[in-house]
Amino acid sequence: MSIETPAVEAEALPQPELIKVRFNELPVPSAILQAVTDLGFEYCTPIQGRVLRFTLAGHDAIGRAQTGTGKTAAFLITVIADLLKNPPSDERCLGEPRALVLAPTRELAxxxxxxxxxxxxxxxLSVVTLVGGMDYEKQRKQLAAAPVDIIVATPGRLIDFANKQEIYLDQVELLVIDEADRMLDMGFIPDVKRIVRLTPPKTHRQTLLFSATFTPDVMNLAGQWTYHPVTVEIEQEHATNALVEQKVYIVTTEQKIPLLLNLITQQKLERVMVFANRRDQTRRLTDILKAHNVSCALLSGDVPQEKRVKTLENFREGKISILVATDVAGRGIHVDGVSHVVNFTLPEQPDDYVHRIGRTGRAGTLGTSISFACEDDGHLIPELEKAIGRKLDCVRPPEELLAEIAEVKVIHGASGAEPAPRKPRPGGSTGNAGRRPPPRR
Structure with a gap:
């Protein structure tokens, strides 16, 4: 798709008074409007209302907005609208997508x-997802079954397909790079550069780049990959959502488990995400919660990808009340109706705090974030406060939330995560002589 030089140059637009914009006031095809109505939305979020009037006209765009503000819908509406307005030729080849969306993590993709x-x-339109950690052959068969319109991919898996010449990107009309700052943090930029070189020149495609932060590195990449972009920034008074009530409970390390259990059971919480910093912490928490008959599941790098997908679906459908996760779930997981986020351990990186609590208070709803701070991680509070631009409410929890809990035998491995490999006994025998150890996932 050839794009004429737009009249708006690559500079940030002034921040106007935000006025509610209805989707039907924009040049959005009726097929999309019907889907938006089915999803229960009438008004655009601020980022959608400001960026869509440019992207629907074919302009490249660089967007920055707080997590949970509708960036995904903004670029998807642009992509779908363009593909509907510009039907493909009758002769199409397999493995040649018309639009490509790159995301840093499998969960986000x-x-x-x-x-x-x-x-x-x-x-x-046909949508195919290409992500690592899932069945390569199944994804290959999807590509080979019929022409594809939209590919959503993580960089590594997409390069695997491109190297094997099972996908070609020279017909891409729209390129979306989501969470560019996260791409940088995770070291994916060399892969993304390779992928961008496989697409048409930036003058012959529409490019949308979204990022939670505009660092010099992000803006440098945006300059390389976009053509006369419109830059849209939605400023927030604070880094975190004002609709999320944030509190910190000051406790001892030993009080964290009773506090978590009492919080869930006494307040009858039904849609909660509990975050911890390490995989072993999340495994232990999940086992303890299950031993106390709490409906929960684990989401961490230890859990096979297929099971992670199923776990997320069960959480969305309400079959699981509590999701215990590492920061692999901190970004890109959008689950409606999460009432509480609990930081069992404070994150060492302030950005992770912002993304964790961004899982609640979404789409204009109220949410609650409760963090547990003890002698091991309380020193992190000043840095978190500095990053979010506000003081956190640090208090002792109510006494009833610290009530002792009945001791229950915890079954090791109940969380479903793969246990750590057994160490050999002295003398070299493990009791399973001659057997090969199970493969590590």
């Missing part, structure tokens, strides 16, 4: 693909 299916359910 799967979420984007789900949102694309929801927004495009009346559009008749």
């Amino acid at each position: 799967l979420q984007i693909a789900k949102d694309a299916a929801d927004l495009g359910k009346y559009a008749g």
Whole structure:
């Protein structure tokens, strides 16, 4: 798709008074409007209202907004609308997508693909997800079955397909790079550069780049990959959502487990995400909660990808009340109705705190973030306060939340995560002589 030089140059637009914009006031195809109505939305979020009037006209864009503000829908509506307005030729080749969305993590890519299916359910477009940690052959068969319109991919898996010449990117009309700052943090930029070189020149494609932060490195990449972009920034008074009540409970290390259990059971919480910094902490927490008959599941790097997908679906559908997670779930997981986020351990990186609590208080709803701070991690509070631009409410929890809990035998491995490998006994025998150890996932 050739794009004429837009009249708006690559400079940030002034921040106007935010006025509510209805989706039907924008040049959005009726097929998308019907899907948006089905999803229960009438008004655009601020980032959507400001960026869509440019991207729907074909402009490149660089967008920055707080997590949970609708960036995904903004670029997906643009992609779907363009593909509907510009039908493909009758002769199409397999493995040649018309639009490409790059995401840094599997969870985010799967979420984007789900949102694309929801927004495009009346559009008749095909969406294929290419992510690592899942069945390569199954993904290959999807590509080989029929022409594809939209590919949502993580960089590494996409390069695998490109290297094997099972996908070609020279017909990409729209390129979306989501969470560019996270791409930088995770070391994916060399891969992304390779991928961008496989697409048409930036003058012959529309490029949308979204990022939670505009660092010099991000802006340098945006300058390389976009053509006369419009830059849209939605400023917040604070780094965190004002709709999320934030409190910190000051406790001892030993009080954290009773506090968590009492908080969940006494307040009858039904849609909660509990974050811890390490995988072993999340495994232990999940085992303890299950031993006390709390409906919960684990989401961490230890859990096989197929099971992680199923766990997220069960959480979305309300089959699981508590999701215990590492920061692998801190970004890109959009689950409606999460009432509480609990930071069992304070994150060492302030950005992780912002993204964790961004899982609640989404789409204009109220949410609650409760952090447990003890002698091991309380020193992190000043840095968190500095990053979010406000003081945190640090208090002792009510006495009833510190009540002792009954001792229950914890079954090791109940969380479903793969246990750590057994160490050999002295003398070299493990009791399973001659057997090969199970493969590590």
